[in-house]
Amino acid sequence: MSFNMYVPTKILFGAGMLNQLHEQVLPGKRAMIVITNGKSTRANGYLSRTEEELKSAGVESVVFDKVQPNPLKATVMEGAAFAKENGCDLIVALGGGSCIDSAKAMAVMATNDGDLWDYIGSGTGKGQPITNKPLPIVAISTTAGTGSEADAGCVVTKPETNEKLGLKTPLIFPVLCIEDPELMTSVPKNFTAYQGFDALSHSLEGYVSKFANLMSDMYAITAIENVGRFLARAVKDGNDIEAREHVAFGNILSGTVMCVGTTSSQHSLEHALSAYHQDLPHGAGLIMLCRAYFTNIIEKHVCDERFIGMAKAMGMEEASEPMDFIKVLNKLLEDCGVADLKMSDYGITPDEFSKMADNAMGPMGGLFACDRVQLTRKDCISIYKKSYK
Missing domain, CATH: 1.20.1090.10 (Dehydroquinate synthase-like - alpha domain)
Known part of the structure; x- marks a missing residue:
């Protein structure tokens, strides 16, 4: 019967909730928006709407658009480097589970040295502790699947070893989750x-x-x-x-x-x-x-x-x-x-x-x-x- 519950993510749930992003107190002033390498986020207007909401909140943004459906370690490392190069102090994940998982891993690697697998606790991972606090994450979900927008884990693939492994730590709970079903109507x-x-x-x-x-x-x-x-x-x-x-x-x-x-x-x-x-x-x-x-x-x-x-x-x-x-x-x-x-x-x-x-x-x-x-x-x-x- 016993349990340990800690779910600190603020959740805005319901149709039209993306329109309230600009009203939130956001934990940064320069955001890296993480999206997939597909076309739908742009074509459906979700990216431009998110950029406008952030702008209204006084937050500048840059876009990283290379995430795969099953996110790869190399892409995570590239995204983390992109965040550092652009001086980002906030990550906004706009997409489904792969996008949000990638953003979480990028948040860790944008503030910590080495390789993502240094912090993975299973397989060929080295299980090292995360010493620096990851960048804060805002998760805007465009799918209903993984629940990653409001949990403490992410899963990333290392194809060289055929390992698809999880990183789980309270440090990567998103600070804010927007679960807007209107953004999901375009999913095939x-x-x-x-x-x-x-x-x-x-x-x-x-x-x-x-x-x-x-x-x-x-x-x-x-x-x-x-x-x-x-x-x-x-x-x-x-x-x-x-x-x-x-x-x-x-x-x-x-x-x-x-x-x-x-x-x-x-x-x-x-x-x-x-x-x-x-x-x-x-x-x-x-x-x-x-x-x-x-x-x-x-x-x-x-x-x-x-x-x-x-x-x-x-x-x-x-x-x-x-x-x-x-x-x-x-x-x-x-x-x-x-x-x-x-x-x-x-x-x-x-x-x-x-x-x-x-x-x-x-x-x-x-x-x-x-x-x-x-x-x-x-x-x-x-x-x-x-x-x-």
Whole structure:
């Protein structure tokens, strides 16, 4: 039942909240705005609106626009150098999870010496303490997926070693989060589904983790209700603001689940997939794995009542057995048009599963300690095989 809760981020939630950025007390006067290397942030006017809001608040800004969908260490280091060269004292992350994660890592490296991997505590990271306070971060989310806009972690890939690892420290909580569903209406159907399943997975995993507690349960089950019941609507009609709001709300709650509880080994298994295949969206990888992963837990009967509870939260009021959760999960996948995603479409082959299992259990193995039943290497390979198409 015990928990430790510290979530200091100020959250402005709701349609139109970007318009209130200029009214906030901002922790700097020269901002580096971090966006992805795509076109949507500019094309949809989100960048120009953010620049104007900052200008109205008396904050100058420069733009760093090179972040990839699965952010790379080299890009983080380049962004940190850019922030230093331009004398930035504030980082504004404008985008989805990869953008916000990158901004957090850049905030650390803009004020600390060496390489990002010096401060990573697992894999080939050196686990050194962060000696200088990172630059303050304002997170403006344009997707509902990772919850990174209001949590204390970030995930970055080092392709040279195929490591997709997390850095978690209270020092990188954003000081301000703007969660404006109006900025999410332009997200395409498939990415709305991918991102929504990422948010949902954080809470599904958190609810069945052995570190679930009274506080994480409250956040997780509410997130499961909001994402589970509204994601298909958001996918069907991107301009359905009510649906977008509920999914975005679930996303914020799922971020908090990771602050007061934890996720589980499903995330490690997926990180191994996208560590080797950069073009695989994280949420798509979770979709591929989720049925086999959660079925494996159900078959162990370690928390049957929790799976029944999650099925009810997602809309199956009559749920009475754990496998009802798999039924409602599969229905959501079908309703979102992503039930048949194929690993093979991203170049993944079955002969990689052994090295991926080793990768998941090695550099990214910390989350396995959060499982109620310890997965073996054989279990991991089996989950990959059952998920393969």
